[in-house]
Amino acid sequence: MPDLPEHRPVLAGARYNGMTGASLRMEALPEGHLLHVLGAIEPPALAAELVKAGFTNSSIRKAGFRQWFIAGDEPLASAGLDALTAALAGKAFVMDQSHGRVRIGVSGRSSRLLLSKGTAVDLDPTVFAEGSSAMTMVGHLSVQIVRTGDDDFELTVLRSFAESLWDELRHMAASAEKDGGA
Template identity: 80%
Template structure:
């Protein structure tokens, strides 16, 4: 009997082991979990329900009108998803996007320079503060950019575009380091 297929992260292997240069760090983040929440629940109430369902280290990112992504590094358990769906019943719907999207981390003093090469979003901290997120395009690829720190960002992309985005970011990282004088 043949072996069952094993899950392999999209950005696995030596080609995606991360890039560290002067001023930029590019890394494939754990596939963990990504939930799409749609409904009338407000972010503070959603955070409360997430904590009750055991998603204490997950982050909430605005994804559109009355829509949020809930992202975290831990794998999703069916029991956790069921508990959250039950807690949100009548207020919001939860859709598991964990296998359909990939997260990429970008950090370092040149991270904004890198991202400015691919998107028109103003990433200045005065405009796009920590915790902010936006759906945008990098080249022809739709991504969500979330600011996770002063010089750190997380990009969420559809699974099938992850490798193309990675290659584009590698190219932009080389150019960004030259432009920043690193």
């Protein structure tokens, strides 16, 4: 019987150990779980169902009309996915996207300057508050940006584009540094 493929994080190795400066940090986040939920369920009701299904440390991110991403650092347990799918039956559909998307954290006082070089989303805290999310483009890549703190952001990208996004962010960081930000 052939060996099963071994899962390896896409942003692994010395090249992706993160980037830390005086005012900017970039890091590959754990490849935990990412669920795509589609349906006529509001976030408070979805949050209650997540707790019942054991997703207590997961966050809900708006991904479009009646669409949410449920993201967390812990690997997905099939029992939890089954419980959530059963609880949402008739209200919403759940699709596991954990294997197909990667999250990158960008933080620090220069994080908005860095991200402004690649996207047109207004990241000012008065417009894009903590917990806000937007599906947008960073350069030529489709990305979901989520504000997770005052100067903290999380970018979610399709797995096959993760290395390209990482390289694009490093390039933008070098440009931001030249501009005196990072």
